[in-house]
Amino acid sequence: MVHLSTELIHADDKDNRVTDVAPPINVATTFRYDNNDLVAWNDRENLDFMEKQPVYSRLAHPNSTRLESIFSEILGGHAVIYSSGCAAFFAAMIHLNPKRIFMGQNYHGCRAIANILTRNFDIKQYKLEEIEEFAQEGDVVHLETPVNPYGTSYDIQSFADRAHSKGALLIIDSTFAPPPLQNVWDFGCDMILHSATKYFGGHSDLLSGVLVVKDEEACKKLRDDRIYLGTNVANLESYLLLRSLRTFEMRVLKQSDNATRIVKFLDENRSKYDKVLDKLYHSSLQTEDFVKRQLNGGYGPVFALTLKSVDQCKKFPVKLEYFQHATSLGGIESLVEWRALTDPYIDQTLIRISVGCENVDDLIQDLANALQYLQDNA
Ligand SMILES: *Cc1c(COP(=O)(O)O)cnc(C)c1O
Numbered sequence: 001m002v003h004l005s006t007e008l009i010h011a012d013d014k015d016n017r018v019t020d021v022a023p024p025i026n027v028a029t030t031f032r033y034d035n036n037d038l039v040a041w042n043d044r045e046n047l048d049f050m051e052k053q054p055v056y057s058r059l060a061h062p063n064s065t066r067l068e069s070i071f072s073e074i075l076g077g078h079a080v081i082y083s084s085g086c087a088a089f090f091a092a093m094i095h096l097n098p099k100r101i102f103m104g105q106n107y108h109g110c111r112a113i114a115n116i117l118t119r120n121f122d123i124k125q126y127k128l129e130e131i132e133e134f135a136q137e138g139d140v141v142h143l144e145t146p147v148n149p150y151g152t153s154y155d156i157q158s159f160a161d162r163a164h165s166k167g168a169l170l171i172i173d174s175t176f177a178p179p180p181l182q183n184v185w186d187f188g189c190d191m192i193l194h195s196a197t198k199y200f201g202g203h204s205d206l207l208s209g210v211l212v213v214k215d216e217e218a219c220k221k222l223r224d225d226r227i228y229l230g231t232n233v234a235n236l237e238s239y240l241l242l243r244s245l246r247t248f249e250m251r252v253l254k255q256s257d258n259a260t261r262i263v264k265f266l267d268e269n270r271s272k273y274d275k276v277l278d279k280l281y282h283s284s285l286q287t288e289d290f291v292k293r294q295l296n297g298g299y300g301p302v303f304a305l306t307l308k309s310v311d312q313c314k315k316f317p318v319k320l321e322y323f324q325h326a327t328s329l330g331g332i333e334s335l336v337e338w339r340a341l342t343d344p345y346i347d348q349t350l351i352r353i354s355v356g357c358e359n360v361d362d363l364i365q366d367l368a369n370a371l372q373y374l375q376d377n378a
Contacts, residue, residue, distance in 0.1 A: 078219030085195025088209030160188030198330025329354030
């Protein structure tokens with residue numbers, strides 16, 4: 001088997017069209033036909049030709065094809081690339097067309113898409129606890145793990161078993177722990193979603209999303225639908241994402257290691273900050289057996305904590321030097337967010353932290369300083 005770091009750099013070698021070592025940025029929306037090989041659309045057996053001969057960039061373009069080559073290898077299935085994680089989730093809903101969706105805590109954007117489906121098409125929404133009671137053939141269980149904004153994990157295999165026993169399908173949003181941290185196929189899901197905006201992009205400068213399926217027919221349908229949904233990844237973004245992927249493994253492993261060490265520090269020093277720090281959430285603090293089995297390549301780089309007051313939540317980000325106060329996650333720069341600023345459904349004293357690639361001792365010192373300040377002024 002070829003390893004992750006090699007696939008990230010070479011899985012798209014087969015898509016080389018020119019001798020350039022760095023793939024060119026293509027801005028064309030339309031591409032000249034090969035006048036020596038003219039085949040009518042109706043005479044095409046499939047859409048594979050677009051990978052060699054792009055037609056129009058809403059269908060496919062050279063760097064979207066490269067991205068799908070790499071993602072298909074590293075995510076172990078047939079990958080379909082989108083303009084954002086939300087676009088990918090919407091595409092999954094259109095493709096699977098469930099009558100009922102089962103969701104728990106998850107990314108608020110996916111919830112909002114489900115709300116649109118409920119409003120327009122009367123799709124029913126249920127809690128994860130209601131699978132046994134209400135799920136039927138063709139319904140969708142959508143599980144995010146590790147889950148936003150806590151960074152804690154759910155047992156994928158148990159949800160796969162529960163969904164499948166009712167004939168429902170399981171989608172896993174694995175954005176918070178891409179491989180090599182977590183290999184979701186090992187636990188029996190049917191479709192995988194990643195917001196590539198996060199760890200795959202890794203530099204807080206592009207939007208993209210990806211769906212992965214095992215079934216080639218499903219992949220073809222998704223790509224065909226995407227032509228008309230108009231949600232292919234954009235030209236310039238695809239170049240940025242391609243460049244990001246080359247260094248993905250190094251980044252995410254460092255982020256994972258940094259986060260695990262920071263959480264350990266905070267956990268061991270809780271008593272020092274007893275007037276500030278309330279709860280601490282991260283998969284590394286969970287004791288259930290499945291957590292280590294699922295995150296066998298390392299814990300996710302996002303964790304959360306709650307502070308004793310809303311006032312402390314407003315001051316904490318300001319006192320940090322290296323953690324920038326902004327939403328999102330996955331970039332090489334560490335971020336902190338008083339989550340109430342963007343998430344209407346969340347605990348008002350929750351702080352989410354996305355750990356970047358800085359030196360871990362500097363990050364720990366930074367957090368310690370801010371917590372000490374709040375402790376002294378509490
Ligand atoms: C960000 C995010 C999304 C949505 O992705 P976008 O690329 O912002 O559309 C979906 N799921 C999770 C877990 C996310 O963090």
